[in-house]
Amino acid sequence: MSKPEILMPKAMRDIVLNGLEARFTLHKPYEAADGGEAISASSAGVRGLAVLGTRIDAAYLDKFPYLEIVSNFGVGYDNIDAEACGARGIMVTNTPDVLTEEVADTAIGLLIMTVRELSAAERWLRDGNWSGKGPFPLTKASLKDRTLGIVGLGRIGKAIASRAEAFGLKVHYHGRNQQAGVTYPYHATLKGLAETVDTLMLVAPGGDETRHMINAEILKALGPTGILINIGRGTVVDELALIDALSNGTIHAAGLDVFENEPHVPEALMALPNAVLLPHVGSASVSTRDAMGQLVVDNLVSWFETGKAITPVAETAAVTRRS
Numbered sequence: 001m002s003k004p005e006i007l008m009p010k011a012m013r014d015i016v017l018n019g020l021e022a023r024f025t026l027h028k029p030y031e032a033a034d035g036g037e038a039i040s041a042s043s044a045g046v047r048g049l050a051v052l053g054t055r056i057d058a059a060y061l062d063k064f065p066y067l068e069i070v071s072n073f074g075v076g077y078d079n080i081d082a083e084a085c086g087a088r089g090i091m092v093t094n095t096p097d098v099l100t101e102e103v104a105d106t107a108i109g110l111l112i113m114t115v116r117e118l119s120a121a122e123r124w125l126r127d128g129n130w131s132g133k134g135p136f137p138l139t140k141a142s143l144k145d146r147t148l149g150i151v152g153l154g155r156i157g158k159a160i161a162s163r164a165e166a167f168g169l170k171v172h173y174h175g176r177n178q179q180a181g182v183t184y185p186y187h188a189t190l191k192g193l194a195e196t197v198d199t200l201m202l203v204a205p206g207g208d209e210t211r212h213m214i215n216a217e218i219l220k221a222l223g224p225t226g227i228l229i230n231i232g233r234g235t236v237v238d239e240l241a242l243i244d245a246l247s248n249g250t251i252h253a254a255g256l257d258v259f260e261n262e263p264h265v266p267e268a269l270m271a272l273p274n275a276v277l278l279p280h281v282g283s284a285s286v287s288t289r290d291a292m293g294q295l296v297v298d299n300l301v302s303w304f305e306t307g308k309a310i311t312p313v314a315e316t317a318a319v320t321r322r323s
């Protein structure tokens with residue numbers, strides 16, 4: 001029996017490449033001079049996609065008449081129109097859980113870096129200022145006595161919350177729904193949360209629904225001692241409003257791992273001393289990225305061997321294999 005055909009629009013880690021080549025006929029259009037034409041030429045028999053960041057919308061799906069499954073590298077899948085996939089009976093999978101602890105660790109690291117200005121302090125030492133100008137200036141902010149408002153108390157949000165509690169922070173949260181099994185105070189509105197806490201931790205997914213949730217009004221509600229950390233998706237924050245709030249002292253500081261138009265970061269943001277900026281490294285360790293890559297492969301193998309995906313996204317949870 002011939003192997004199912006899988007197409008990988010962009011190169012991925014060896015663990016994905018080798019895992020897929022061992023089980024499937026793998027198309028790699030990125031190796032061709034013209035990736036677009038190569039996709040059209042190789043699309044006819046493709047039944048699965050292995051995706052890293054590629055925008056999968058209805059027009060893209062039209063290229064693949066026999067497509068059954070899209071296996072996404074990453075827990076966030078705002079690059080994929082999952083509703084359009086569901087409507088066509090196409091399964092979408094992501095890589096939850098295997099990255100939760102890593103991302104939560106990065107979030108706490110970014111929070112402490114931002115509150116205590118640790119990256120600026122290190123630059124101070126490396127630039128020779130410690131021996132030249134003297135000690136690094138005392139930080140205005142301290143982690144002690146802060147109240148953390150988590151926006152999106154899902155898998156990663158909960159892992160951040162338990163770490164934050166260990167640091168003595170009080171935790172509150174906002175989401176569309178109150179979470180079962182937690183005792184943290186729930187705020188039905190984002191503004192209500194921002195008015196109550198002095199530190200906001202964003203872990204909600206990207207997409208139209210959360211786009212620019214953090215705007216000038218929310219930043220004003222957070223206030224002048226406020227600290228904003230974004231480990232979720234860049235599109236959740238109105239970057240121009242944030243630049244304005246950081247420049248004018250509307251909030252105290254921000255720590256960002258994600259940006260609206262990655263990998264491009266506005267010059268105005270780069271120039272701000274009260275912004276700590278990381279290049280989207282939330283899950284970026286070898287072991288975690290390998291675990292994510294293995295799950296991309298395992299979802300495809302499971303789908304074609306058993307007819308079931310391991311980690312389907314909510315929008316396609318009811319999709320079943322046609323053949």
Ligand code: NAP
Nearest residue numbers: 076152153154155156157175176177204205231232282283
């Ligand atoms: P999850 O378990 O699905 O949690 C997402 C949370 O967001 C849920 O609690 C959900 O609660 C809330 N939410 C969804 N839509 C919302 C809305 N419109 N307003 C407010 N809250 C909303 O996902 P996860 O595994 O924790 O991952 C969360 C996100 O982190 C991913 O989608 C991804 O974008 C991001 N991420 C970033 C990195 C990085 O490297 N920086 C790495 C991994 C993940 P309700 O349903 O109750 O609203």
